[in-house]
Every structure is written in C-alpha cells, then in structure tokens.
Amino acid sequence: MAHVDYSDKQVLLIESSGVMRSTIFYMLRSLGVDNLKAVTINDRVLTEIEENNYDVILLGHNVNDSITGIQLLEECRYRGYIKPSACWIFMSSDSSQEVVLHAIDSRPDDLIMKPFSVDELKHRLDFILSRKEAFKPVDEALEIGDLPTAINYCRTTFSSYDPEYDDAQLILAKMLVDFSKFSDAVKIAEKHYWKTHDKEVGLIWARAIFGLGRFKETVKLLQELIEEYPLFIAAYDLLTEVMERDGDLDKAREVVHEATQKSPLGIPRQMNLGRLATKTDQLDVAGGAYRKSIVLGRHSCYRSSEPYLKLANVKRLEMKSMDGPGVIELQNEFEKILTQAAQSFPADKELQVRASLLKSEMYNQIGDVDEANRCTRDAQRANEELAEPLNLDTELLTVTGDAVPILSVQSKNSDTGKAKGRDPEMSLKVNRLGVKHYLAGKMPQALKYFGLATEYDSGNAGALLNLAQLFLESARDSVERRQERVRMVERYLKLADKMSLEDIEKDKLKILKRYIESDVAYLPEGSLGNLLR
Numbered sequence: 002m003a004h005v006d007y008s009d010k011q012v013l014l015i016e017s018s019g020v021m022r023s024t025i026f027y028m029l030r031s032l033g034v035d036n037l038k039a040v041t042i043n044d045r046v047l048t049e050i051e052e053n054n055y056d057v058i059l060l061g062h063n064v065n066d067s068i069t070g071i072q073l074l075e076e077c078r079y080r081g082y083i084k085p086s087a088c089w090i091f092m093s094s095d096s097s098q099e100v101v102l103h104a105i106d107s108r109p110d111d112l113i114m115k116p117f118s119v120d121e122l123k124h125r126l127d128f129i130l131s132r133k134e135a136f137k138p139v140d141e142a143l144e145i146g147d148l149p150t151a152i153n154y155c156r157t158t159f160s161s162y163d164p165e166y167d168d169a170q171l172i173l174a175k176m177l178v179d180f181s182k183f184s185d186a187v188k189i190a191e192k193h194y195w196k197t198h199d200k201e202v203g204l205i206w207a208r209a210i211f212g213l214g215r216f217k218e219t220v221k222l223l224q225e226l227i228e229e230y231p232l233f234i235a236a237y238d239l240l241t242e243v244m245e246r247d248g249d250l251d252k253a254r255e256v257v258h259e260a261t262q263k264s265p266l267g268i269p270r271q272m273n274l275g276r277l278a279t280k281t282d283q284l285d286v287a288g289g290a291y292r293k294s295i296v297l298g299r300h301s302c303y304r305s306s307e308p309y310l311k312l313a314n315v316k317r318l319e320m321k322s323m324d325g326p327g328v329i330e331l332q333n334e335f336e337k338i339l340t341q342a343a344q345s346f347p348a349d350k351e352l353q354v355r356a357s358l359l360k361s362e363m364y365n366q367i368g369d370v371d372e373a374n375r376c377t378r379d380a381q382r383a384n385e386e387l388a389e390p391l392n393l394d395t396e397l398l399t400v401t402g403d404a405v406p407i408l409s410v411q412s413k414n415s416d417t418g419k420a421k422g423r424d425p426e427m428s429l430k431v432n433r434l435g436v437k438h439y440l441a442g443k444m445p446q447a448l449k450y451f452g453l454a455t456e457y458d459s460g461n462a463g464a465l466l467n468l469a470q471l472f473l474e475s476a477r478d479s480v481e482r483r484q485e486r487v488r489m490v491e492r493y494l495k496l497a498d499k500m501s502l503e504d505i506e507k508d509k510l511k512i513l514k515r516y517i518e519s520d521v522a523y524l525p526e527g528s529l530g531n532l533l534r
Contacts, residue, residue, distance in 0.1 A: 005130045007033040011054065014039040015046060015070070016061035016092070021115060025059065025092075028119040032126070042068050050082050057126065061115070062093040062100070068300060071104055071266075076302040078107040085140035088129045092117075102234055102264035135165045139172060152176050167197060174205045183212035200230045207239055214445025216247045234264045241273065246448070248472055248489045249482065250281050258286065261293075268294050268303040275311055279318070279402045280492075288315045306352040309342030310359060310400050317363045318402070328367065335363060353383040354391055359400045395459050398496065428458035435467060436532045447471060462500045463533035466509045469493035470529055473516060477524045490517055509533060 012034050016022035019041075026039045040046060050058065062070030074091055077083050089109040093100060096114050104112055110129045113121070133140065138158075142151035155173035159166045170193045177186035190206035193199075203226045211219040223240040226233055237260035244253035254277040261267075261274050275290035294308035316335040320328050339356045346352050357380035364373035384390045435450030448471055454464035469490045476486035494517065497510055509530070516524055 005127050005134075007126075008035050010034060010056040010130075011036045012038070012057040012059070013049065013053070013055045014059050014061075015042060015073070016059070017041045017063050017066050017070075018061065021061065024116075025061075025122075028122055031119060032123055042066060042070065042073060046073060047076065047080070047082070050077060051080075055087055057088045057090070057130070059090045059092055060109075062091065062095065062104070064095050064100075071100060071107075072300055072302075074104060074107045074109060079302040083108070085143045086133060086137060088126065088133060090125065090129075098232070099264060099266055102232060103266035106234070106264070106267050132165070132168060136168070136172065143176075148176055148180050152180065167193065171199070171202055171205070174202070174209070178205060178208045178212060181212065183209045187213070200226055200233050200236070204233075204235055204239065207236070211239070211243055211246075214443070214449060216243055216445065219243050220247075232263060234260050234270075237263075238270065241277075245277070246452070247482075248475070249485050250277060250488070251485065253277050254281050254283065254286070261290070265293065266297060268297050268301055268308075271297065272308065272311070275308070275315075276402070279311070279315060284315050284319055288312060291315065306342045306346045306349050306355075309338055309345070310352075310355055311402070313338040313342075313356075313359060314400060314402055317359070317366065320363070320366065332363070332367070350383065350387055351391060354380050354387070354393075355396055355400050357383060358393065358397045362397065362401050392460070394499070398459065398499070425458040425461070428454045428456075428461045428464065431457060432461060432464045432467065433534055435464070436534055439467075439471070439532055444471065444475075460500060462497050462502050462506050465493050465497045465500075466506060466513065467532045469497070469513050470509075470532065473513060473521070473524070474529055476521050480522075483521060487517065487521060506533060 007029075012029060014022065014025055014029065014037065016025060016039070022039050022041070026037065029037055038049075040049065060070050060074055062074075070091065070093065074089075083089055089111075091104050091107075091109040091112045092115050093104065093112065094115040101112060111125050113125060138154050139151045142148070142154065152173060155169045155176070159169040163169070170189055174186045174190040174193065177183075177189070186209035187206065190202055190209055194202045194206050203222065207219050207222045207226070210222070220240065220243055223236050223243065226236045227240070230236070237256055241253045241257040241260070244250075244256060254274065257270060257274045257277060261270055264270070271290045271294045275287045275294065278284070278287035278290060291308040291312035294303075295312070298304035298308065313335050316331050316338065320331045320335075323331060339360070342352060342356065357376045361373045361376035361380065364370075364376060380393060384393060431450050432454040435447045435454060438444075438450060439447035448468070451464050451468045451471065454461050455468070458464075472486045472489040472493070476483045476490060479486065490513070494510065494513055497506070502510065512530060516529065
C-alpha cells in the first residue's frame with residue numbers, strides 16, 4: 002500500500018454527536034489532515050457537499066437523529082453527489098443487518114462501526130485513497146461521462162504483474178457491461194471470477210450474460226451467489242429482474258419479497274415488491290409493501306405520492322372479490338388513502354390528474370357511470386392546467402397497475418435508473434430490430450428489443466402484440482413455464498385491446514385471442530404469423 006499524504010486532502014467530517022465529532026476530528030489531525038471541516042447534520046450539509054470538491058467525506062449515522070446519516074447518504078447517491086474520485090466512509094454505531102444492508106445500497110467506499118481506533122481509521126483510509134490514486138484517470142473520465150476513455154485506460158495501463166491488475170479487471174468488466182459490450186465483459190468477468198471467487202465479480206458476470214439474453218445461465222449463477230452470500234442483496238435485485246424478463250412473475254415476486262425481508266428499508270425495492278405482488282394477485286403483500294413505502298418515505302428523498310396511488314389501487318382491486326358492505330368499506334378506505342395523498346402533497350398537480358383517473362376506474366368498476374364520467378372530466382381539466390400535460394391513456398394504465406410488464410431498460414450510460422423518454426420514432430426502429438432478431442432465430446434478443454420499444458412508446462401496439470406472440474410461442478414450447486407465459490400473453494393482449502388499433506393490428510389481436518382461448522399445447526409449430534413492423 003502506497004504512503005498517503007493527508008496534508009493536501011480536503012476532508013469533510015459529518016457527525017451529530019459532539020463527543021464523537023471531536024474524537025474523530027483529532028484522529029484526523031493526528032494523520033496529518035490540515036484541510037478539515039467538521040459539521041453536524043443540518044440543512045446546509047447537502048449544499049456543502051455539492052459546492053465543494055472534497056477528497057474524503059466521513060458520514061456518521063445515529064439512529065436518534067431527526068435526519069440520520071443513512072438518509073443523507075441515500076440522498077447524496079440519489080442526487081448524484083457521490084463522485085467516483087471522492088472517498089466516502091459511512092460510520093455507524095448501529096450494526097443491525099437492516100441498517101448495514103441499507104447503507105450498502107447507497108454504495109459508500111467503506112463502512113466502519115463506531116467507536117473505532119485511529120489505527121483502524123488510517124488503515125481504511127490508506128487503502129481506499131491508494132486505490133483512488135491508482136484509478137484517478139478512470140474516475141475523472143467517469144465523472145464527465147467519458148466511458149470510452151475510462152475503458153481504454155484500464156485496458157492499456159495495467160499489466161498482470163501490477164498489484165492493481167485485479168481491481169482494474171473488475172472495473173473494466175463493469176464498464177463494458179455499462180457500455181453494452183456484453184461479450185467482452187463475459188470474457189473478463191468469467192475468468193476473473195474463477196480466479197478470485199469474488200461476489201462483486203460474479204454479479205458483473207451475471208449482468209453480462211443477462212445482457213446477452215442467456216437467462217438460464219444468469220439465474221443459475223445468481224442462485225449460486227445467493228446461496229454462498231445470503232445477504233448479497235444486489236444479487237436478489239438482479240435475479241428479480243431476470244425472472245421478470247423471462248416471464249416468471251411469481252418467482253420474481255418471491256425473490257424480491259425475500260430481499261425486502263432481509264433489507265426492508267429501501268423504498269425502490271418495496272415499490273418493486275408491491276408492483277409484482279399486484280401483477281400476481283398477491284394483494285395483501287402488495288398493500289403491505291406500499292404501506293411500508295409510505296412510512297419510509299416520510300424523511301426520504303424517495304418520498305412521493307406514488308405509493309398512495311398504488312395502495313388505493315390495491316383497495317380497488319380488492320373490491321372486485323367483495324360485495325355488499327365489504328365493497329362500501331373498501332371504497333371508504335380507497336377514498337381515505339387518496340385524501341391522505343392530497344393532504345401530503347398539496348402542490349402535486351399531476352397527483353390530481355392521476356387520482357381522478359383512478360377514481361374514474363373505481364366508479365366504472367362498481368357501475369356508477371355518471372360518477373366515473375365526472376372523475377374523467379376532472380382529470381381532463383386538471384391535465385389541461387399542467388405546463389406539460391400527461392398522456393391520459395398511459396397514466397390510466399400506470400395507476401391501475403396495467404403498465405407493460407417488462408422492467409425499464411436503462412440507458413447504458415445512466416446512473417440514475419430513470420426510464421427512457423417517450424420517443425415513438427425510436428420505438429418503431431427498435432421494434433423493427435426485434436423483428437430482425439426474431440427472423441434470425443434470436444428469441445432473447447427479440448424479446449429485449451420489443452420490450453425496449455414499449456419503453457420508448459408505451460402506445461406502440463405493434464410491439465405489444467409482438468411480445469404477446471413471442472410469449473405465446475414460448476408457452477406452447479415450454480410445459481414447465483406454460484402457465485406463467487400464458488399470463489404474460491393475456492397481459493399484453495389486455496393492454497393492446499385498450500388502444501386505438503390499425504386494421505392490421507386488430508386482425509393480429511383477434512388471431513392471438515383465438516389462439517390463447519384454445520389449448521396452447523396444440524398450437525401450430527413454428528412461427529404463429531408475421532410480426533408487426
């Protein structure tokens with residue numbers, strides 16, 4: 002480990018306990034840190050982090066704080082304030098599994114339990130900063146989004162004799178996956194995994210083979226990782242995504258449910274559980290996940306009206322199996338949840354649109370057409386007042402849980418996880434690529450492109466019908482997974498049926514409906530018809 006000179010390092014210490022802050026302050030001084038600022042958690046901390054270029058940030062977590070260190074860490078990751086070139090150390094006196102795993106979700110460079118000695122702190126800092134110095138050109142390239150330069154540096158700078166070679170291979174494989182160079186990533190990650198048996202390398206290898214559409218291999222590898230590392234939550238998250246992509250929504254729900262039981266504090270994971278549980282008719286599980294998201298969101302950067310809308314929709318769905326007094330009770334709960342949402346987010350104008358659409362669907366469901374029409378008009382009026390009006394058809398599908406059952410495909414250079422913007426022209430191009438792969442017999446790639454087409458434009462009925470055909474052919478050919486695949490077909494047909502279709506799309510819809518109503522096992526072999534371009 003190279004000697005680290007701390008005299009030129011800019012260090013920020015964030016700790017709400019005065020005694021602990023003073024203790025760590027003098028530890029850092031003894032290491033030679035001159036440029037040191039020590040603060041408690043307050044309203045200025047985020048601005049301090051954003052406006053200054055700190056080399057080291059030590060963030061303390063105390064469970065009794067009104068805003069805890071773990072919430073600040075989560076928000077810094079959410080806002081993109083955690084730069085690759087900076088060293089982030091999360092310090093906690095709470096070593097509980099749920100806190101540690103939730104901190105790992107935000108990916109600090111290290112976690113250290115309080116209290117600790119100056120020698121332990123020095124060892125951790127020396128290791129991280131030595132590594133940061135070795136990969137400084139890579140981190141600087143990543144911070145400005147220059148992935149090709151970062152990849153080239155890792156490829157050309159380190160030989161197998163360098164002590165940083167293994168780390169360079171790990172970073173290189175990860176960047177190749179981010180750049181969609183999956184085959185190259187597989188060659189590096191597979192070799193490196195069998196050499197080190199490191200779980201992070203295993204996860205990168207899994208992401209790479211998943212990118213190539215090799216679902217069964219990905220599932221097998223992830224299951225092996227989970228068996229060896231039962232608290233490796235990132236492996237559960239990827240396994241959930243793979244199983245959903247493969248059409249097995251029940252298994253996907255079971256995996257993410259297990260992950261939330263081990264690490265219950267992450268709102269995105271709870272919301273994903275609620276979504277999958279809704280799609281698989283496990284409404285008790287869905288309701289619990291959305292309630293948990295509401296509670297967790299009170300002091301979180303992920304706070305939004307979405308879990309309220311989703312929970313209200315669960316009540317609407319529960320009404321379908323009730324009658325008489327039960328329906329009235331659930332309707333009251335439905336209205337109460339939406340009222341709570343409006344009170345919690347009074348400035349959210351889009352919430353007014355979505356809530357009115359959901360009410361319209363609920364009233365249609367119980368047969369009150371006049372009230373349903375009134376709510377639809379309310380949604381239209383509220384939508385016209387928005388600076389950027391919403392697509393009401395798409396929003397209705399979203400709030401009722403009928404959005405396309407394929408996970409969002411992330412931008413290859415995105416670190417935010419946000420879905421792609423609506424682009425109908427790109428959707429048509431990507432759909433045509435899916436047809437090309439289908440005709441070449443590359444079904445996983447075809448599935449990937451059709452799913453991506455619906456991400457660019459959820460109103461692309463042709464892509465939805467193509468997805469339905471692929472899953473129908475898969476249901477015919479796979480006895481073991483037939484039931485799950487048939488459910489996927491039904492979902493896609495239901496979505497397409499709600500759209501305004503061209504004549505060729507209407508004909509395709511009728512044919513697929515006729516097929517799904519028959520015995521799937523006896524459908525004609527091979528292709529079930531020309532795909533829609």
